[in-house]
Amino acid sequence: MDLFSAEGYWLSRLVFQRALAVVYLMAFVGAVRQFRGLIGERGLTPIPRYVARVPFRHAPSLFQWHYSDRFFAAVAWLGVLWSAGLVLGLADDLPVWANLLVWAVPWALYLSIVQVGQVWYSFGWESLLCEVGFLAIFLGPSTVPPPLLVLVALWWVLFRLEFGAGLIKLRGDRCWRDLTCLYYHHETQPMPNPLSWWFHRLPRWAHRVEVAANHVTQLVVPFLLFLPQPVRTVAAVVVIMTQGWLVLSGNFAWLNVLTMVVATTAVGGGLWSALLPVDPPAELSDMPAWYAVVTIGLAAVLVVLSYWPVRNLVSSQQVMNTSFNPMLLVNTYGAFGSITRIRHEVVIEGTADAVPGPDTVWLEYEFRGKPGDVRRRPRQFAPYHLRLDWLMWFAAISPGYAQPWLPALLAKLRDNDPPVLALLRHNPFPHLPPAHVRARLYRYRFTDRRERRDTGAWWHRTLVGDYPV
Known part of the structure; x- marks a missing residue:
């Protein structure tokens, strides 16, 4: 693994790209099915009324230039079809420049939707998908090694996602500190799933173990993502298993699934090779010089934009799920700083x-x-x-x-x-x-x-x- 490329993560990139395309697909399908009643021309909070008072610089979106329900449906359906193509791997063997452009399309389409989605698109997993989708643009096709700087940027997203959620809990509700929050959470969470009743009925000692394990996963494990292998893989697997537990216990849209998807980028290629019957090419092409320059520029921009979320992390007034720029890049995340008891x-x-x-x-x-x-x-x-x-x-x-x-x-x-x-x-x-x-x-x-x-x-x-x- 050199300064610019990470050949050992070739299969990790493939898993990530396929899985991210599936998340994109779910997001666009949801937009197709729900937009008319929520944000359509005759919806509960219509987009035309919103863009009339919010300028492009505050909410950059295709719909700032034109809106009709037919146009929105076309954009959302294009996202569905484009994501399906990415799931099938149709962009894998394209030239580097073409691959980057292909991955930029679903990001631009979904960002356009989120920016005019108002309260319906105000959840942390919306900005998370926009941020992760932007970084995915620069991962490149299967014919070249994954750029190391882009992988590190994705690990930085995972760190902020997990560590931010852990800090907001410690600084928030007392029940996180005395390990009692899960006495209530499975019952009072936004949308229980078929197993939530059973999770709620677990003995109280098990609930306390759940909270303690959550603190370790969110406050300790994220630091291990930046250590050499195999420690990084172990950290990623712990995150994936923890998020899988959350998938079993509740309905949190694609928050847990997308967190697992990002964590796949930190899993070493050796483990993926043992699990999946896919072999990398015998020889990968050298990374074009212009591509290396682009990733360096991307890294520099992300370092600058990281100032605001880092300041938020160390602040005693930490906020959750906040974006500091209109492009929804390098955001702050967190969930359930307080728990409802009833x-x-x-x-x-x-x-x-x-x-x-x-x-x-x-x-x-x-x-x-x-x-x-x-x-x-x-x-x-x-x-x-x-x-x-x-x-x-x-x-x-x-x-x-x-x-x-x-x-x-x-x-x-x-x-x-x-x-x-x-x-x-x-x-x-x-x-x-x-x-x-x-x-x-x-x-x-x-x-x-x-x-x-x-x-x-x-x-x-x-x-x-x-x-x-």
């Missing part, structure tokens, strides 16, 4: 009665992922991202998170708006729109083993009252 859910109901009274029958709207019907088992959606369901979790924490989109959602439901209804699992008014809709707040908790056996319900809920909209 789960609340906003339940939306409608009625056909023109004048609601004491005997009015209210019918519930069912969402795809978030808890509703207490007898419905939580489902697995990750790495797919249900954006409306995630925002409903935030709305249950505070009405401040529900503005301005929740009042708009209720108005759309009163009109039986097709793009918005497509975001839901069940519309109780399939033929005529309701005369009235309302939002109510419930306290949810997982049933215990006896309740689960006697009632078949996964949840128990208690009405708190009407939700202010």
Whole structure:
């Protein structure tokens, strides 16, 4: 491994590129399926209204120059098809310059979507995909060695992702320090999955072990990424296993999966060769001089941009999931600095009665992922991202998170708006729109083993009252 190339990571690059293309594919598919109801011309927070008040320099995007639902759909479908081609390896044998251009396309397309996605695209895994996707542009085709500086940049992303998340926990909720956060987290996380009920029912000593292991993984292991092999591979495998545990226990869109994807770049080629029946070329071409210069320039830019996230890491006022530049490069990350102890859910109901009274029958709207019907088992959606369901979790924490989109959602439901209804699992008014809709707040908790056996319900809920909209 010399100053510019890392031949031993040829197969690591291949695994990373294929896996990243799969994440891109999921992200673009989600955009295709959800944009009309959320950010389309008649969506809850329309893009035209947003770009009219936010200039290009603050949100660089193709949609600053032109927007229509048809154009957005074309961009998103292009992203789907382009990502599928990358999954199939259609860019692997291109010349270096062509490979770089091919990988720049999905990055530019997805950055354009994120920049106008507003609250629906405000999650840390969106900026993470943009940052990682940008670095992927410079990894090059399979015919040349991977650039060492780009690999180091990806390890730097993984370090900030893990170490930042670890610090925000230590500086945040006391339960991270006394190892009790997982007494609550599996039950109160944004979107439980089919195994979350079982994780919540683990003995408390196991929950404490989970938290302690998380601290080691996030506060110690990241430093090992910059040590020689095989230590670096061991560190990457620990990260992959830890993130896999999180995939089993909850729905966090592609956050955990993309973290695992980045970690694959730190796994030595020897391990990949033992696991995968793929042999590198007998001889790789020399890295073009211009390509080496480009990677050096990239590294210099990243060093400069790293000032702000490093300052944030050492600050006692550390913030999570923040970008310091409009291109979403070299961001700061983190999750669950505080843990909610009680789960609340906003339940939306409608009625056909023109004048609601004491005997009015209210019918519930069912969402795809978030808890509703207490007898419905939580489902697995990750790495797919249900954006409306995630925002409903935030709305249950505070009405401040529900503005301005929740009042708009209720108005759309009163009109039986097709793009918005497509975001839901069940519309109780399939033929005529309701005369009235309302939002109510419930306290949810997982049933215990006896309740689960006697009632078949996964949840128990208690009405708190009407939700202010």
